[in-house]
Amino acid sequence: MVTQTLVKEICPTTTQGRVRDGALVVDVREKDEVAQFAYDVPNIINIPLSEFEDRFTEIPSDKEVIMVCKSGGRSLRAAGFLVNHGYPNVVNMQHGIIRWIQKNFPTIGDTSSILSISTNESCCVTNTSTTPESDSNNDSNSNSCC
Amino acid sequence: MEIKVLGTGCSKCKTTYNNVIEALKETGLKANVVKIEDIEEMMKYNVLTTPVLMIDDEVKVKGRIADIKEIKEFLTA
Numbered sequence: 001m002v003t004q005t006l007v008k009e010i011c012p013t014t015t016q017g018r019v020r021d022g023a024l025v026v027d028v029r030e031k032d033e034v035a036q037f038a039y040d041v042p043n044i045i046n047i048p049l050s051e052f053e054d055r056f057t058e059i060p061s062d063k064e065v066i067m068v069c070k071s072g073g074r075s076l077r078a079a080g081f082l083v084n085h086g087y088p089n090v091v092n093m094q095h096g097i098i099r100w101i102q103k104n105f106p107t108i109g110d111t112s113s114i115l116s117i118s119t120n121e122s123c124c125v126t127n128t129s130t131t132p133e134s135d136s137n138n139d140s141n142s143n144s145c146c
Numbered sequence: 147m148e149i150k151v152l153g154t155g156c157s158k159c160k161t162t163y164n165n166v167i168e169a170l171k172e173t174g175l176k177a178n179v180v181k182i183e184d185i186e187e188m189m190k191y192n193v194l195t196t197p198v199l200m201i202d203d204e205v206k207v208k209g210r211i212a213d214i215k216e217i218k219e220f221l222t223a
Contacts, residue, residue: 004186050209052194073154080189 007079008091012100015066015093019043023064028052028078029097037109039068039097049074056082064089071096147177147221153197155183161211162197169217177221 025044067075072094079092101114153159195209
């Protein structure tokens, strides 16, 4: 379980509400991952983590920003990076698009690969594990996302 | 000399750490080698892509495995 206090974290359900209120979603997955399937929300930009240091200034600092990725690990690092660069209103979405898909929230693309490994974990009830992200082992295995 | 390997515990980070140990062994140099896996600690260094190899608080390699040869070059530079 990742324990940190630098960045506030929210669950996908809370993210839905914040998006409705106009928050900007920043997806830090790589382009090939986004091409496979993506979040279907109105205010979203993709800045891959591999380009993030060079492009983070594209993110407005006067808006609420919600960082997202596949399972919440990479986006947490990127959120910390923004906080360290003075962004005042940045949160990380725990559990990433894996949980987003499991919650049947809107997506674009073929999500069958995620659904096939889905364990029907709920966002807001106790669970014992999450599906690990292939390139990152620091993803949150928090027992609750809310 | 202080060497830090920042990473999340993934195989690339472990390989970098092992390469540091091997490079020290091959050069006969001594250093304090620290592995930083705590996410909050890592965020203090503004690290995005891991693993990161730092020598005396200077980032030498980030986002990839540092191989033994290049680590030896850093150590003897």
